[in-house]
Amino acid sequence: LNLGVKGIRAFDIFADDGRDINVKIREQLEGMDKRDFYTFTQQLELLNFGWRNEKKKLYFSGGLYEELDFIAYFPKDFATFTLIGNEDPLGKELDISQLKSTAALLTVFHFGMQKKMNKQLTVGGRLKIYSELASYRAIDNSGKFITEQLEDGNNVYTHTLESVNINIQTSGYAAINTLNVAGGENVSKDIQSELTSRALLGGNLGMGIDFGLTYQFEDNWVVTGSVTDLGFITHSKDVETYQVRGTYEFEGLETPTKNDPIRLDTFLEDLESRIAQDTITRSYTTFRSAKLQGSLRKSFHRITNSSGCDCWWQNDDEEQYAGAYGVQVFSQFRPRGPQFAASAFIYRRIFSNLRVKATYTLDSFSFHNVGLLLSTNISVFNFYIAGDNLIDYANLAKARSASLQFGFNLIF
Amino acid sequence: LFEIVPKMNIKKTMKIVTVGFLLLLLGVSCVKGVDFDQAEDVSVQPIYELDFVYSRIRPINFNNGISNEFIPTLRDTLRDELFSGEITDKLLAVDLFVSFENSVNRSFGTNLQFLDANNVVLRNIFVNAAAGTPSNPVTTTHTIALTRVELNTLVLATKLVTAVTMSNGATDLDGILHLKSKAIYYTSLLDE
16 A cells, blocks of 8 residues: 655644644645645555476466556646636646546456576566556646736636647446446445456456566675566446547627627537537557666675575575665656656564565655565465555654555465 | 574464554654644635626717617627526625726716516616727726625526617717726635
Protein backbone atom coordinates (compact mmCIF):
# COMPACT_ATOMS: atom_id res chain seq x y z
CA LEU A 1 0.00 0.00 0.00
CA ASN A 2 1.50 3.34 -1.06
CA LEU A 3 -0.09 6.72 -0.53
CA GLY A 4 1.64 9.91 -1.60
CA VAL A 5 0.89 13.60 -1.82
CA LYS A 6 3.38 15.93 -3.41
CA GLY A 7 2.97 19.62 -2.79
CA ILE A 8 0.95 19.82 0.41
CA ARG A 9 0.72 18.26 3.89
CA ALA A 10 -2.15 18.11 6.34
CA PHE A 11 -0.03 20.22 8.69
CA ASP A 12 0.15 23.05 6.15
CA ILE A 13 -3.62 23.48 6.33
CA PHE A 14 -4.59 22.26 9.80
CA ALA A 15 -1.69 23.57 11.90
CA ASP A 16 -3.08 24.82 15.21
CA ASP A 17 -1.49 28.25 14.84
CA GLY A 18 -4.48 30.54 15.29
CA ARG A 19 -4.51 31.63 11.67
CA ASP A 20 -7.60 31.60 9.45
CA ILE A 21 -7.72 28.26 7.64
CA ASN A 22 -9.00 29.95 4.49
CA VAL A 23 -5.91 32.16 4.38
CA LYS A 24 -3.71 29.07 4.75
CA ILE A 25 -5.57 27.27 1.96
CA ARG A 26 -5.05 30.23 -0.35
CA GLU A 27 -1.35 30.43 0.53
CA GLN A 28 -0.90 26.73 -0.18
CA LEU A 29 -2.84 27.05 -3.40
CA GLU A 30 -0.51 29.78 -4.62
CA GLY A 31 2.52 27.69 -3.68
CA MET A 32 1.42 24.56 -5.51
CA ASP A 33 1.81 23.91 -9.20
CA LYS A 34 0.58 21.59 -11.90
CA ARG A 35 3.44 19.11 -11.31
CA ASP A 36 2.22 18.32 -7.79
CA PHE A 37 0.31 15.08 -7.60
CA TYR A 38 -1.57 12.56 -5.51
CA THR A 39 -0.93 8.83 -5.84
CA PHE A 40 -2.44 5.73 -4.38
CA THR A 41 -1.22 2.25 -5.22
CA GLN A 42 -2.44 -0.92 -3.59
CA GLN A 43 -1.49 -4.48 -4.42
CA LEU A 44 -2.91 -7.65 -2.96
CA GLU A 45 -1.03 -10.86 -3.63
CA LEU A 46 -3.67 -13.53 -4.11
CA LEU A 47 -1.45 -16.41 -5.13
CA ASN A 48 2.26 -16.77 -5.56
CA PHE A 49 4.14 -19.97 -6.09
CA GLY A 50 7.49 -21.14 -7.37
CA TRP A 51 9.65 -24.18 -7.78
CA ARG A 52 13.21 -24.96 -8.67
CA ASN A 53 14.77 -27.24 -11.20
CA GLU A 54 18.17 -27.88 -9.64
CA LYS A 55 19.53 -29.74 -12.60
CA LYS A 56 18.97 -26.93 -15.07
CA LYS A 57 19.51 -24.21 -12.51
CA LEU A 58 16.07 -22.83 -13.31
CA TYR A 59 13.58 -21.26 -10.99
CA PHE A 60 9.94 -20.99 -12.06
CA SER A 61 7.35 -18.75 -10.48
CA GLY A 62 3.74 -17.90 -11.03
CA GLY A 63 0.83 -16.24 -9.38
CA LEU A 64 -1.93 -13.76 -9.35
CA TYR A 65 -2.28 -10.34 -7.74
CA GLU A 66 -4.78 -7.51 -7.71
CA GLU A 67 -3.69 -3.92 -8.24
CA LEU A 68 -5.32 -0.54 -7.88
CA ASP A 69 -3.32 2.37 -9.17
CA PHE A 70 -4.37 6.02 -9.17
CA ILE A 71 -2.59 9.25 -9.93
CA ALA A 72 -3.98 12.75 -10.32
CA TYR A 73 -1.96 15.85 -10.98
CA PHE A 74 -3.01 19.03 -9.24
CA PRO A 75 -5.11 21.12 -11.65
CA LYS A 76 -4.02 24.41 -10.16
CA ASP A 77 -6.00 26.63 -12.52
CA PHE A 78 -9.22 24.73 -11.86
CA ALA A 79 -8.62 24.75 -8.11
CA THR A 80 -8.07 28.51 -8.27
CA PHE A 81 -11.19 28.97 -10.37
CA THR A 82 -13.21 26.95 -7.87
CA LEU A 83 -11.81 28.47 -4.70
CA ILE A 84 -11.33 32.07 -5.78
CA GLY A 85 -13.25 32.52 -9.02
CA ASN A 86 -12.23 34.54 -12.03
CA GLU A 87 -12.47 37.95 -10.39
CA ASP A 88 -8.91 37.48 -9.17
CA PRO A 89 -6.23 37.76 -11.88
CA LEU A 90 -5.11 34.22 -10.94
CA GLY A 91 -8.42 32.85 -12.11
CA LYS A 92 -8.55 34.55 -15.47
CA GLU A 93 -6.93 31.70 -17.39
CA LEU A 94 -7.64 27.99 -17.10
CA ASP A 95 -5.23 25.64 -18.78
CA ILE A 96 -7.34 22.57 -19.56
CA SER A 97 -4.22 20.44 -20.14
CA GLN A 98 -3.78 20.49 -16.35
CA LEU A 99 -6.52 17.88 -16.14
CA LYS A 100 -4.36 14.75 -15.94
CA SER A 101 -5.47 11.72 -14.02
CA THR A 102 -5.62 7.97 -14.42
CA ALA A 103 -6.91 5.06 -12.37
CA ALA A 104 -7.03 1.34 -13.06
CA LEU A 105 -8.22 -1.70 -11.14
CA LEU A 106 -6.94 -4.98 -12.53
CA THR A 107 -5.77 -8.46 -11.79
CA VAL A 108 -2.43 -9.70 -13.04
CA PHE A 109 -1.67 -13.33 -13.88
CA HIS A 110 2.03 -13.98 -14.17
CA PHE A 111 4.44 -16.76 -14.92
CA GLY A 112 8.18 -16.34 -14.86
CA MET A 113 11.47 -18.08 -15.15
CA GLN A 114 14.86 -17.30 -13.70
CA LYS A 115 18.09 -18.94 -14.79
CA LYS A 116 21.56 -18.82 -13.37
CA MET A 117 23.65 -18.56 -16.50
CA ASN A 118 26.95 -18.88 -14.71
CA LYS A 119 28.46 -18.06 -11.36
CA GLN A 120 28.17 -14.34 -12.09
CA LEU A 121 25.06 -13.80 -14.14
CA THR A 122 21.42 -14.57 -13.37
CA VAL A 123 18.64 -13.48 -15.71
CA GLY A 124 14.92 -13.67 -15.30
CA GLY A 125 11.76 -12.85 -17.16
CA ARG A 126 8.09 -12.90 -16.38
CA LEU A 127 5.09 -12.89 -18.69
CA LYS A 128 1.99 -11.12 -17.47
CA ILE A 129 -1.62 -11.23 -18.53
CA TYR A 130 -3.65 -8.27 -17.37
CA SER A 131 -7.40 -8.48 -16.85
CA GLU A 132 -8.75 -5.05 -16.14
CA LEU A 133 -11.94 -4.56 -14.17
CA ALA A 134 -12.31 -0.82 -14.68
CA SER A 135 -10.26 2.20 -15.56
CA TYR A 136 -10.34 5.80 -16.63
CA ARG A 137 -7.73 7.90 -18.27
CA ALA A 138 -7.86 11.66 -18.77
CA ILE A 139 -4.44 12.76 -19.92
CA ASP A 140 -4.87 14.04 -23.48
CA ASN A 141 -6.64 17.28 -22.76
CA SER A 142 -5.84 20.68 -24.19
CA GLY A 143 -7.26 24.15 -24.64
CA LYS A 144 -7.88 27.14 -22.45
CA PHE A 145 -10.67 29.12 -20.91
CA ILE A 146 -9.59 32.74 -20.85
CA THR A 147 -11.30 35.80 -19.41
CA GLU A 148 -9.63 38.93 -20.75
CA GLN A 149 -10.29 42.61 -21.14
CA LEU A 150 -9.79 43.76 -24.71
CA GLU A 151 -9.59 47.46 -25.49
CA ASP A 152 -11.73 47.19 -28.58
CA GLY A 153 -14.00 44.49 -27.17
CA ASN A 154 -17.76 44.77 -27.40
CA ASN A 155 -18.17 44.22 -23.69
CA VAL A 156 -16.27 44.43 -20.40
CA TYR A 157 -14.67 41.03 -21.00
CA THR A 158 -14.17 38.49 -23.71
CA HIS A 159 -14.58 34.92 -22.44
CA THR A 160 -12.98 32.39 -24.74
CA LEU A 161 -13.02 28.61 -24.76
CA GLU A 162 -10.00 28.22 -27.00
CA SER A 163 -9.37 25.02 -28.95
CA VAL A 164 -10.86 22.89 -26.23
CA ASN A 165 -10.14 19.18 -26.59
CA ILE A 166 -11.12 17.07 -23.60
CA ASN A 167 -10.92 13.28 -23.76
CA ILE A 168 -11.91 11.06 -20.87
CA GLN A 169 -11.46 7.39 -21.71
CA THR A 170 -13.34 4.93 -19.56
CA SER A 171 -13.69 1.18 -19.64
CA GLY A 172 -15.70 -0.97 -17.31
CA TYR A 173 -17.71 1.98 -16.09
CA ALA A 174 -20.79 2.17 -18.31
CA ALA A 175 -22.08 -1.35 -17.63
CA ILE A 176 -21.63 -1.01 -13.88
CA ASN A 177 -23.33 2.35 -13.97
CA THR A 178 -26.22 0.87 -15.96
CA LEU A 179 -26.61 -1.92 -13.41
CA ASN A 180 -26.48 0.60 -10.60
CA VAL A 181 -29.03 2.93 -12.19
CA ALA A 182 -31.34 0.02 -12.98
CA GLY A 183 -31.23 -0.90 -9.30
CA GLY A 184 -33.29 -3.81 -8.06
CA GLU A 185 -32.87 -6.31 -5.30
CA ASN A 186 -29.88 -8.07 -6.77
CA VAL A 187 -27.94 -5.03 -7.89
CA SER A 188 -25.02 -5.62 -5.49
CA LYS A 189 -24.87 -9.27 -6.41
CA ASP A 190 -24.99 -8.48 -10.14
CA ILE A 191 -22.19 -5.94 -9.85
CA GLN A 192 -20.11 -8.34 -7.76
CA SER A 193 -20.66 -11.10 -10.28
CA GLU A 194 -19.68 -8.83 -13.17
CA LEU A 195 -16.50 -7.69 -11.41
CA THR A 196 -15.54 -11.26 -10.48
CA SER A 197 -15.92 -12.30 -14.08
CA ARG A 198 -13.71 -9.44 -15.21
CA ALA A 199 -11.08 -10.30 -12.60
CA LEU A 200 -10.83 -13.86 -13.93
CA LEU A 201 -9.73 -12.97 -17.46
CA GLY A 202 -13.16 -11.63 -18.42
CA GLY A 203 -12.11 -8.00 -18.39
CA ASN A 204 -10.19 -5.94 -20.88
CA LEU A 205 -7.08 -7.97 -21.54
CA GLY A 206 -3.48 -6.98 -21.98
CA MET A 207 -0.04 -8.42 -21.92
CA GLY A 208 3.26 -7.38 -20.44
CA ILE A 209 6.68 -8.55 -19.42
CA ASP A 210 9.10 -8.09 -16.56
CA PHE A 211 12.77 -8.56 -17.18
CA GLY A 212 15.71 -8.49 -14.82
CA LEU A 213 19.29 -9.52 -14.32
CA THR A 214 21.78 -9.88 -11.52
CA TYR A 215 25.48 -9.66 -12.16
CA GLN A 216 28.01 -10.57 -9.49
CA PHE A 217 31.11 -8.87 -10.80
CA GLU A 218 33.12 -9.61 -7.69
CA ASP A 219 32.64 -12.08 -4.92
CA ASN A 220 30.78 -9.59 -2.75
CA TRP A 221 29.69 -6.99 -5.30
CA VAL A 222 26.39 -7.37 -7.13
CA VAL A 223 24.63 -5.12 -9.57
CA THR A 224 20.97 -5.66 -10.48
CA GLY A 225 18.61 -4.13 -12.99
CA SER A 226 15.04 -4.74 -13.97
CA VAL A 227 12.12 -3.38 -15.89
CA THR A 228 8.61 -4.32 -14.87
CA ASP A 229 5.17 -3.87 -16.36
CA LEU A 230 6.37 -3.22 -19.86
CA GLY A 231 3.02 -3.90 -21.45
CA PHE A 232 -0.31 -2.74 -22.72
CA ILE A 233 -4.03 -3.26 -22.28
CA THR A 234 -6.51 -3.25 -25.14
CA HIS A 235 -9.78 -1.71 -24.09
CA SER A 236 -12.59 -3.09 -26.21
CA LYS A 237 -15.27 -4.10 -23.71
CA ASP A 238 -17.60 -1.63 -22.07
CA VAL A 239 -15.70 1.33 -23.48
CA GLU A 240 -16.92 4.91 -23.42
CA THR A 241 -14.81 7.93 -24.29
CA TYR A 242 -16.27 11.31 -23.51
CA GLN A 243 -15.11 14.07 -25.81
CA VAL A 244 -15.64 17.81 -25.69
CA ARG A 245 -14.21 19.84 -28.55
CA GLY A 246 -14.50 23.27 -30.05
CA THR A 247 -13.85 26.98 -29.74
CA TYR A 248 -16.33 29.52 -28.44
CA GLU A 249 -16.10 33.19 -27.72
CA PHE A 250 -18.61 34.95 -25.48
CA GLU A 251 -18.95 38.68 -24.97
CA GLY A 252 -22.38 38.69 -23.44
CA LEU A 253 -25.67 39.03 -25.29
CA GLU A 254 -26.10 41.80 -27.78
CA THR A 255 -29.37 43.56 -27.07
CA PRO A 256 -31.23 45.38 -28.33
CA THR A 257 -30.12 44.85 -31.88
CA LYS A 258 -33.36 45.97 -33.45
CA ASN A 259 -36.88 46.67 -32.45
CA ASP A 260 -37.86 43.06 -32.10
CA PRO A 261 -40.23 42.21 -29.29
CA ILE A 262 -39.48 38.47 -29.34
CA ARG A 263 -35.96 37.27 -29.95
CA LEU A 264 -35.56 34.27 -27.73
CA ASP A 265 -32.24 33.02 -29.03
CA THR A 266 -29.88 31.93 -26.35
CA PHE A 267 -26.19 31.75 -25.73
CA LEU A 268 -26.49 28.26 -24.24
CA GLU A 269 -27.78 26.89 -27.56
CA ASP A 270 -25.02 28.79 -29.33
CA LEU A 271 -22.47 27.33 -26.94
CA GLU A 272 -23.73 23.79 -27.48
CA SER A 273 -23.61 24.21 -31.25
CA ARG A 274 -19.97 25.28 -31.16
CA ILE A 275 -18.64 23.02 -28.41
CA ALA A 276 -19.38 19.47 -29.54
CA GLN A 277 -19.93 16.82 -26.90
CA ASP A 278 -19.67 13.18 -27.95
CA THR A 279 -19.61 9.75 -26.40
CA ILE A 280 -17.46 7.35 -28.42
CA THR A 281 -17.37 3.58 -28.00
CA ARG A 282 -14.30 2.92 -30.14
CA SER A 283 -11.71 0.62 -28.56
CA TYR A 284 -8.33 1.96 -27.53
CA THR A 285 -5.02 0.74 -26.19
CA THR A 286 -3.14 2.04 -23.19
CA PHE A 287 0.38 1.30 -22.05
CA ARG A 288 1.08 0.22 -18.52
CA SER A 289 3.05 2.45 -16.24
CA ALA A 290 6.44 0.76 -16.58
CA LYS A 291 8.95 0.77 -13.75
CA LEU A 292 12.73 0.62 -13.80
CA GLN A 293 14.80 -0.57 -10.87
CA GLY A 294 18.50 -0.89 -10.32
CA SER A 295 20.83 -1.53 -7.42
CA LEU A 296 24.45 -1.88 -6.48
CA ARG A 297 25.21 -3.96 -3.40
CA LYS A 298 28.31 -4.82 -1.45
CA SER A 299 28.04 -7.71 0.95
CA PHE A 300 30.03 -8.22 4.09
CA HIS A 301 30.45 -10.65 6.98
CA ARG A 302 30.78 -13.94 5.20
CA ILE A 303 28.86 -16.74 6.88
CA THR A 304 30.48 -20.02 7.77
CA ASN A 305 28.65 -22.89 9.34
CA SER A 306 29.23 -24.33 12.76
CA SER A 307 31.99 -26.62 11.54
CA GLY A 308 33.93 -23.59 10.39
CA CYS A 309 33.69 -24.55 6.76
CA ASP A 310 33.54 -21.59 4.42
CA CYS A 311 31.50 -23.71 2.09
CA TRP A 312 28.89 -21.40 0.67
CA TRP A 313 29.58 -22.65 -2.84
CA GLN A 314 28.14 -26.01 -1.98
CA ASN A 315 24.70 -24.58 -2.26
CA ASP A 316 24.14 -21.52 -4.41
CA ASP A 317 20.94 -20.68 -2.62
CA GLU A 318 22.30 -20.27 0.81
CA GLU A 319 23.05 -16.71 1.81
CA GLN A 320 26.77 -16.26 1.78
CA TYR A 321 26.92 -13.03 3.72
CA ALA A 322 25.17 -11.79 6.83
CA GLY A 323 25.13 -8.17 5.77
CA ALA A 324 25.10 -5.84 2.78
CA TYR A 325 24.88 -2.19 1.94
CA GLY A 326 24.40 -0.32 -1.27
CA VAL A 327 22.20 1.95 -3.32
CA GLN A 328 19.05 1.34 -5.28
CA VAL A 329 17.18 3.51 -7.75
CA PHE A 330 13.61 3.39 -8.94
CA SER A 331 11.75 5.16 -11.70
CA GLN A 332 8.16 4.90 -12.86
CA PHE A 333 6.70 6.38 -16.01
CA ARG A 334 3.78 8.66 -15.30
CA PRO A 335 1.63 10.96 -17.47
CA ARG A 336 3.73 14.03 -16.73
CA GLY A 337 7.07 12.25 -16.97
CA PRO A 338 8.95 9.75 -14.85
CA GLN A 339 9.07 9.76 -11.07
CA PHE A 340 12.37 8.94 -9.42
CA ALA A 341 13.55 7.61 -6.11
CA ALA A 342 17.04 6.78 -4.92
CA SER A 343 17.88 4.95 -1.71
CA ALA A 344 20.88 3.98 0.29
CA PHE A 345 20.34 0.78 2.24
CA ILE A 346 21.92 -1.47 4.76
CA TYR A 347 20.85 -5.05 5.25
CA ARG A 348 21.70 -7.30 8.15
CA ARG A 349 20.87 -10.83 9.05
CA ILE A 350 20.58 -10.52 12.81
CA PHE A 351 19.71 -14.06 13.80
CA SER A 352 19.48 -17.13 11.64
CA ASN A 353 15.81 -16.37 11.10
CA LEU A 354 15.55 -12.60 11.24
CA ARG A 355 16.64 -10.09 8.63
CA VAL A 356 16.50 -6.32 8.83
CA LYS A 357 16.87 -3.78 6.08
CA ALA A 358 16.98 -0.03 6.66
CA THR A 359 16.74 2.52 3.85
CA TYR A 360 17.21 6.24 3.40
CA THR A 361 15.38 7.49 0.34
CA LEU A 362 15.28 10.66 -1.69
CA ASP A 363 12.09 10.78 -3.73
CA SER A 364 9.44 13.10 -5.14
CA PHE A 365 7.85 13.49 -1.73
CA SER A 366 10.72 14.11 0.64
CA PHE A 367 14.46 14.03 1.19
CA HIS A 368 14.31 12.37 4.58
CA ASN A 369 12.48 9.12 4.03
CA VAL A 370 13.73 6.42 6.38
CA GLY A 371 12.31 2.93 5.91
CA LEU A 372 12.61 -0.36 7.72
CA LEU A 373 11.95 -3.94 6.68
CA LEU A 374 11.81 -6.97 8.94
CA SER A 375 11.77 -10.44 7.49
CA THR A 376 11.78 -13.74 9.27
CA ASN A 377 12.32 -17.23 7.91
CA ILE A 378 11.14 -20.04 10.09
CA SER A 379 10.84 -23.51 8.75
CA VAL A 380 8.84 -23.15 5.54
CA PHE A 381 7.48 -19.76 6.46
CA ASN A 382 8.80 -16.40 5.39
CA PHE A 383 7.05 -13.44 6.91
CA TYR A 384 7.84 -9.80 6.17
CA ILE A 385 6.66 -6.34 7.10
CA ALA A 386 8.00 -3.02 5.86
CA GLY A 387 7.24 0.64 6.38
CA ASP A 388 8.46 3.90 4.91
CA ASN A 389 8.79 7.45 6.15
CA LEU A 390 9.39 6.43 9.75
CA ILE A 391 10.65 9.89 10.70
CA ASP A 392 7.29 11.35 9.73
CA TYR A 393 5.56 8.94 12.09
CA ALA A 394 6.69 11.36 14.81
CA ASN A 395 3.99 13.64 13.39
CA LEU A 396 1.91 12.09 10.65
CA ALA A 397 0.36 15.47 9.86
CA LYS A 398 3.69 16.47 8.36
CA ALA A 399 3.99 13.32 6.24
CA ARG A 400 3.79 13.60 2.48
CA SER A 401 3.68 9.88 1.85
CA ALA A 402 3.21 6.58 3.61
CA SER A 403 3.92 3.04 2.57
CA LEU A 404 3.22 -0.26 4.27
CA GLN A 405 3.78 -3.79 3.04
CA PHE A 406 3.37 -7.12 4.76
CA GLY A 407 2.87 -10.71 3.77
CA PHE A 408 4.12 -14.22 4.10
CA ASN A 409 5.49 -16.90 1.81
CA LEU A 410 5.63 -20.62 2.09
CA ILE A 411 9.03 -21.93 1.05
CA PHE A 412 9.49 -25.61 0.44
CA LEU B 1 25.65 -17.83 14.16
CA PHE B 2 22.95 -20.36 13.35
CA GLU B 3 22.98 -21.52 16.91
CA ILE B 4 22.79 -18.13 18.61
CA VAL B 5 19.05 -18.21 19.03
CA PRO B 6 17.23 -21.33 20.07
CA LYS B 7 14.61 -22.51 17.65
CA MET B 8 11.43 -20.53 18.03
CA ASN B 9 8.04 -21.62 16.88
CA ILE B 10 6.65 -19.95 13.78
CA LYS B 11 3.52 -18.49 15.25
CA LYS B 12 5.36 -16.93 18.15
CA THR B 13 8.06 -15.39 16.01
CA MET B 14 5.62 -13.94 13.50
CA LYS B 15 3.64 -12.47 16.33
CA ILE B 16 6.72 -10.95 17.91
CA VAL B 17 7.94 -9.44 14.65
CA THR B 18 4.56 -8.01 13.67
CA VAL B 19 3.66 -6.70 17.07
CA GLY B 20 7.16 -5.36 17.56
CA PHE B 21 7.13 -3.51 14.27
CA LEU B 22 3.64 -2.11 14.75
CA LEU B 23 4.51 -1.07 18.29
CA LEU B 24 7.56 0.65 16.91
CA LEU B 25 5.39 2.56 14.45
CA LEU B 26 2.62 3.23 16.92
CA GLY B 27 5.04 4.08 19.67
CA VAL B 28 6.57 6.89 17.72
CA SER B 29 3.61 7.84 15.56
CA CYS B 30 1.22 10.59 16.43
CA VAL B 31 -0.50 13.58 14.97
CA LYS B 32 0.30 16.75 16.83
CA GLY B 33 0.12 20.49 16.42
CA VAL B 34 -2.99 20.28 14.28
CA ASP B 35 -6.64 21.08 14.80
CA PHE B 36 -8.88 19.28 12.36
CA ASP B 37 -11.94 21.09 13.71
CA GLN B 38 -10.80 24.00 11.56
CA ALA B 39 -12.41 22.13 8.65
CA GLU B 40 -15.74 23.52 9.87
CA ASP B 41 -14.48 27.05 9.20
CA VAL B 42 -13.59 26.39 5.58
CA SER B 43 -15.57 28.58 3.25
CA VAL B 44 -15.39 28.40 -0.51
CA GLN B 45 -16.78 31.68 -1.77
CA PRO B 46 -15.47 32.30 -5.25
CA ILE B 47 -16.48 35.41 -7.17
CA TYR B 48 -17.20 35.00 -10.86
CA GLU B 49 -17.48 37.80 -13.36
CA LEU B 50 -19.35 37.18 -16.58
CA ASP B 51 -20.37 39.49 -19.38
CA PHE B 52 -24.05 40.34 -19.37
CA VAL B 53 -25.49 42.39 -22.23
CA TYR B 54 -23.92 44.83 -24.63
CA SER B 55 -24.98 46.97 -27.57
CA ARG B 56 -23.67 49.57 -29.94
CA ILE B 57 -26.60 51.75 -30.91
CA ARG B 58 -26.52 54.57 -33.42
CA PRO B 59 -29.34 57.10 -33.86
CA ILE B 60 -30.09 55.58 -37.28
CA ASN B 61 -31.15 52.40 -35.42
CA PHE B 62 -34.17 54.36 -34.12
CA ASN B 63 -35.59 54.25 -37.62
CA ASN B 64 -38.76 52.20 -37.86
CA GLY B 65 -37.43 50.64 -41.07
CA ILE B 66 -40.64 51.06 -42.99
CA SER B 67 -41.68 54.67 -43.14
CA ASN B 68 -38.31 56.05 -42.13
CA GLU B 69 -39.85 57.53 -39.02
CA PHE B 70 -38.18 57.97 -35.66
CA ILE B 71 -39.22 55.54 -32.95
CA PRO B 72 -38.23 56.58 -29.42
CA THR B 73 -37.59 53.12 -28.01
CA LEU B 74 -35.65 50.08 -29.24
CA ARG B 75 -36.74 46.91 -27.54
CA ASP B 76 -36.10 43.20 -27.80
CA THR B 77 -36.53 40.13 -25.64
CA LEU B 78 -34.00 37.46 -24.74
CA ARG B 79 -34.36 34.19 -22.94
CA ASP B 80 -33.09 34.82 -19.43
CA GLU B 81 -30.34 32.43 -18.43
CA LEU B 82 -28.67 34.65 -15.91
CA PHE B 83 -30.05 33.18 -12.75
CA SER B 84 -31.08 29.73 -13.90
CA GLY B 85 -29.32 26.42 -13.38
CA GLU B 86 -27.65 24.81 -10.40
CA ILE B 87 -25.56 27.86 -9.59
CA THR B 88 -28.72 29.65 -8.45
CA ASP B 89 -28.76 27.83 -5.12
CA LYS B 90 -25.16 28.82 -4.48
CA LEU B 91 -25.61 32.54 -5.05
CA LEU B 92 -25.17 34.93 -2.14
CA ALA B 93 -25.65 38.08 -4.19
CA VAL B 94 -25.17 39.49 -7.66
CA ASP B 95 -23.91 42.91 -8.68
CA LEU B 96 -24.83 44.14 -12.11
CA PHE B 97 -22.30 46.60 -13.44
CA VAL B 98 -23.52 48.72 -16.38
CA SER B 99 -21.42 51.20 -18.29
CA PHE B 100 -22.42 53.58 -21.12
CA GLU B 101 -20.06 55.43 -23.35
CA ASN B 102 -22.20 57.96 -25.18
CA SER B 103 -20.98 60.12 -28.06
CA VAL B 104 -24.51 61.10 -29.15
CA ASN B 105 -25.70 64.54 -28.18
CA ARG B 106 -28.74 63.06 -26.49
CA SER B 107 -29.34 61.23 -23.23
CA PHE B 108 -30.66 57.69 -23.16
CA GLY B 109 -32.63 55.66 -20.67
CA THR B 110 -32.43 51.88 -20.51
CA ASN B 111 -34.84 49.50 -18.84
CA LEU B 112 -33.78 45.94 -18.09
CA GLN B 113 -36.92 43.99 -17.28
CA PHE B 114 -36.98 40.47 -15.89
CA LEU B 115 -40.24 38.71 -16.83
CA ASP B 116 -41.69 35.42 -15.72
CA ALA B 117 -43.40 32.89 -17.99
CA ASN B 118 -46.63 34.89 -17.78
CA ASN B 119 -44.85 38.10 -18.81
CA VAL B 120 -45.19 39.55 -15.33
CA VAL B 121 -42.36 41.97 -14.60
CA LEU B 122 -40.43 40.63 -11.62
CA ARG B 123 -37.85 43.36 -11.53
CA ASN B 124 -37.23 46.47 -13.59
CA ILE B 125 -33.80 48.07 -13.57
CA PHE B 126 -33.53 51.57 -15.01
CA VAL B 127 -30.17 53.03 -15.92
CA ASN B 128 -29.43 56.18 -17.87
CA ALA B 129 -26.65 57.46 -20.11
CA ALA B 130 -25.76 61.13 -20.04
CA ALA B 131 -25.44 62.97 -23.35
CA GLY B 132 -22.02 63.34 -24.90
CA THR B 133 -20.66 64.54 -28.22
CA PRO B 134 -18.80 62.74 -31.03
CA SER B 135 -15.59 64.50 -29.98
CA ASN B 136 -16.17 64.16 -26.26
CA PRO B 137 -17.94 60.91 -25.30
CA VAL B 138 -19.35 60.76 -21.78
CA THR B 139 -19.11 57.63 -19.64
CA THR B 140 -21.87 56.82 -17.16
CA THR B 141 -21.64 53.78 -14.86
CA HIS B 142 -24.15 52.08 -12.58
CA THR B 143 -23.86 49.23 -10.11
CA ILE B 144 -27.08 47.47 -9.15
CA ALA B 145 -26.87 45.19 -6.13
CA LEU B 146 -29.22 42.22 -6.15
CA THR B 147 -29.62 40.64 -2.75
CA ARG B 148 -30.32 36.99 -2.02
CA VAL B 149 -33.96 37.85 -1.33
CA GLU B 150 -34.32 39.54 -4.73
CA LEU B 151 -32.58 36.65 -6.42
CA ASN B 152 -35.19 34.30 -4.97
CA THR B 153 -37.70 36.18 -7.12
CA LEU B 154 -35.47 36.53 -10.15
CA VAL B 155 -34.92 32.78 -10.44
CA LEU B 156 -38.48 32.69 -11.77
CA ALA B 157 -37.54 34.98 -14.66
CA THR B 158 -37.59 33.39 -18.08
CA LYS B 159 -37.21 36.49 -20.24
CA LEU B 160 -35.13 39.62 -20.25
CA VAL B 161 -36.53 42.65 -22.05
CA THR B 162 -34.08 45.41 -22.94
CA ALA B 163 -35.57 48.75 -23.92
CA VAL B 164 -33.41 51.75 -24.84
CA THR B 165 -35.13 55.13 -25.17
CA MET B 166 -33.55 58.20 -26.75
CA SER B 167 -34.68 61.57 -25.46
CA ASN B 168 -35.62 64.17 -28.07
CA GLY B 169 -34.24 61.83 -30.64
CA ALA B 170 -33.54 62.08 -34.32
CA THR B 171 -32.18 59.41 -36.64
CA ASP B 172 -29.67 61.65 -38.33
CA LEU B 173 -27.52 62.48 -35.34
CA ASP B 174 -23.84 61.47 -35.18
CA GLY B 175 -22.27 59.34 -32.49
CA ILE B 176 -22.85 55.99 -30.86
CA LEU B 177 -24.13 54.67 -27.54
CA HIS B 178 -21.94 51.79 -26.37
CA LEU B 179 -23.50 49.77 -23.58
CA LYS B 180 -21.29 47.34 -21.67
CA SER B 181 -22.31 45.28 -18.66
CA LYS B 182 -21.17 42.41 -16.53
CA ALA B 183 -22.63 40.38 -13.70
CA ILE B 184 -20.52 39.70 -10.61
CA TYR B 185 -21.69 36.50 -8.95
CA TYR B 186 -20.88 36.10 -5.25
CA THR B 187 -21.18 32.40 -4.50
CA SER B 188 -20.78 30.05 -1.59
CA LEU B 189 -20.11 26.55 -2.85
CA LEU B 190 -20.10 24.69 0.48
CA ASP B 191 -23.25 26.14 1.98
CA GLU B 192 -26.49 24.25 1.62
